Structures are given as structure tokens and as C-alpha cells.
Amino acid sequence: MKQIHYIVLIFTVLFTMSSCEDFMDIHKDFIKDGEIIYSPKVDSVSFIAGEHRMLFRCWFYKSPNVRSVDLYWNNNQDSLITSVMPSAGIDSIDVLLPDMEEKSYTFNIRTTDMFGHKSLWTTDFGNAYGASYQATLADRRINEISMVEKNGIIEGKVTFYSAISLQVRNQVRYEKNxxxxxxxxxxxxxxxxxxxDAKVGSSFETRSFYIPEEEAIDTFATEWVVSSKNFPVVYMYDRSAWKALAVSDETASDGGGMNAVIDGNLGSYWHSRWDGGNVP
Known part of the structure; x- marks a missing residue:
């Protein structure tokens, strides 16, 4: 019985040694020139959209030996090598990529250290915008146009509908008196x-500004468009400080009371007594 155990043990040892040799054969091609040393990878990257350009932002973590960031795009046909000397802690760089065709890009990024070692690749994506994006933009819609008076100053007022996503500001260009x-x-x-001080009855123009993505480095403006309606030729005086001082009579059933006459609300009303009593 012991002899059988010895035979099994010998076969097990021989099989294990053979397996180890096979395992090493698999790795021989990878270590025949010695071990591979890699430069530290970038910690994180981002590509911020702009008009025919992008901002490449790159962060490092504990990479004081890194000496360049190597950026490739268009199937590695285009490249930009940027010299860097990051600190031993957290550090970052911003690099502007100009003259970029309007389209989406795939970027491959790696680092090179002071000894010539390369890092593993990092892949990220970004967009550049131009005339095609510009053609999709529209002015913010106007809801109402009016003239108002406040403290003796006549003002034109343009009221808009709600702004749409990624609209960052709106402008009105008008003629003064x-x-x-x-x-x-x-x-x-x-x-x-x-x-x-807008001129009564005059025309005006509007335009709107957009960014194509959050944090984009450029804004896009629509062309100036003349409003289909002018500022009106009549306007309402500011009645916020007005008061009705006296009336012939006033009762609770007579509508909103005497101040309803000047509250600017066409839904409220007031009238003097019209039934019963002596006619004044």
C-alpha cells in the first residue's frame, strides 16, 4: 500500500513541475528582454468643448518623474507632446487644442518619465463645435412687449418665455430718445x-447666447433679429405709489374698494352706490 502512495506522490510532483514549466513558457515572450517598467498613468483627464478648439485638462498624482504628456487623436495621426514637471502630490495642466475640425474625437493619452519609460494608455473623448451647431440655435421667444414709467423715466420692457437648456444670456439692442x-x-x-429711455414706438433687436456643453470655453450667439413688433406708442404710468384719496361713498359690497380703480387689474372693480338712498 505504501508503494502505491509513493508512486502517486512521484507522479504528482512530476505533473506539478511540468505545469510550472508550461506556465513559465507562456511568460517567456514577455520577459525575454527583462522586466517592463511603466511611467505613472495620468490620474484623470477631461476635454472641454469650444468653438473649433478644446481645452485638455489633465491631473497627476504622485508623479514627480513624469516629463511629458503624449496626446494622440485621429487614429494617432495627430499628436501633441507637452513637457511637464508635476509635483510629488496632486498636480494638473491645461493645454489648449486649437484649429480642431467640428466633430467628435477619441483621444489616447500616455506619459513618459525622465527615464524614457511609457505609461499604459488612457482613452477619453471630446467634441469641437462650429457652424453646424451654430445653425441649430434660435432666439429666446418673446412673450410680451410694453412701455412702463417709473420715477419719471420711460422704459421699454421685453418679457420672454422660459429659457431653454444651455442658454446663458439674452440681449436687447434698442434706440434711446x-x-x-x-x-x-x-x-x-x-x-x-x-x-x-427707450424711444416710444421704435423697433428693437434681440439675440441669445448658448454653450454647447456644460463648462464649455466658448459661447455661441445667434444673429441679431429685429422683433416683429415695436415698442408700443402708449404706456402705463407707474401707479405703485398712487392712492385714491376720496370718493363719494364706499361699501364692502361695491367691489374692491376705491383703490381698485387704480390697481391696474382689469379683473377688479369698484363703483359708487347705484341703488337706494339719495342720488348725490
Whole structure:
């Protein structure tokens, strides 16, 4: 019985040695020239969109020996080698990529250290924008145009519908009473633009600004468009400080009371007594 155990043990050892030799054969091609030393990979990257350009942003972590960031695109037909000397902690670089055709790109990035070692590849994506994107943009829609008076100053007021996504500001260009031209700006969350000293009955123009992506480095503006309606020739005085001082009579059943006459709300009303009593 012991003899059988010895025979099994011998076969097991021989099989294990053979397996190890086969395992080493697999790796011989990879280590025949010695071990491979890699430069540290970039910690993270991003490509920020612009108009026929992009901003390449790259972060390093504990990579003081790195001496260049090697960037390739268009199937590695185009490249940019940027010299760097990152610190021993967290560090970053920004590199502008100009003259980029309007399209989507795939980028391959690696580093080279001071000894000539290359890092493993990092792949990321980015977009450049131009005329095709510009052609998709539209002005913010106008809801209402009016003239208002406040503190003795006549102002044109342009009220917009809600702004759409990635719209960053809107402008109105108009003529003032002295003949000069002025431009006023509103943010997307603002629904109104006031145009101080706007000329009554005059025309005006609008345009809108967009970014193609969040954090984009360039904005795109629509062309100036003349509004289909002018500022009106009539306007309402500011009645916020007005008060009705006296009336002939006032009762609770007579509508909103005497101040309803000047509250600017066509849905409210007031009238004097019309039934019963002595006619004043």
C-alpha cells in the first residue's frame, strides 16, 4: 500500500513541475528582454468643448518623474507632446487644442518619465463645435412687449418665455430718445429685460447666447433679429405709489374698494352706490 502512495506522490510532483514549466513558457515572450517598467498613468483627464478648439485638462498624482504628456487623436495621426514637471502630490495642466475640425474625437493619452519609460494608455473623448451647431440655435421667444414709467423715466420692457437648456444670456439692442443705441442683458432665470429711455414706438433687436456643453470655453450667439413688433406708442404710468384719496361713498359690497380703480387689474372693480338712498 505504501508503494502505491509513493508512486502517486512521484507522479504528482512530476505533473506539478511540468505545469510550472508550461506556465513559465507562456511568460517567456514577455520577459525575454527583462522586466517592463511603466511611467505613472495620468490620474484623470477631461476635454472641454469650444468653438473649433478644446481645452485638455489633465491631473497627476504622485508623479514627480513624469516629463511629458503624449496626446494622440485621429487614429494617432495627430499628436501633441507637452513637457511637464508635476509635483510629488496632486498636480494638473491645461493645454489648449486649437484649429480642431467640428466633430467628435477619441483621444489616447500616455506619459513618459525622465527615464524614457511609457505609461499604459488612457482613452477619453471630446467634441469641437462650429457652424453646424451654430445653425441649430434660435432666439429666446418673446412673450410680451410694453412701455412702463417709473420715477419719471420711460422704459421699454421685453418679457420672454422660459429659457431653454444651455442658454446663458439674452440681449436687447434698442434706440434711446437721444438717438444713441444701447444694449441690455438678462440671464436665463430672468424673464424680463428693461430698456431705460427707450424711444416710444421704435423697433428693437434681440439675440441669445448658448454653450454647447456644460463648462464649455466658448459661447455661441445667434444673429441679431429685429422683433416683429415695436415698442408700443402708449404706456402705463407707474401707479405703485398712487392712492385714491376720496370718493363719494364706499361699501364692502361695491367691489374692491376705491383703490381698485387704480390697481391696474382689469379683473377688479369698484363703483359708487347705484341703488337706494339719495342720488348725490
Amino acid at each position: 437721444d438717438g444713441s443705441v444701447s444694449i441690455v442683458t438678462a440671464l436665463p432665470e430672468e424673464s424680463e429685460i428693461l430698456c431705460p
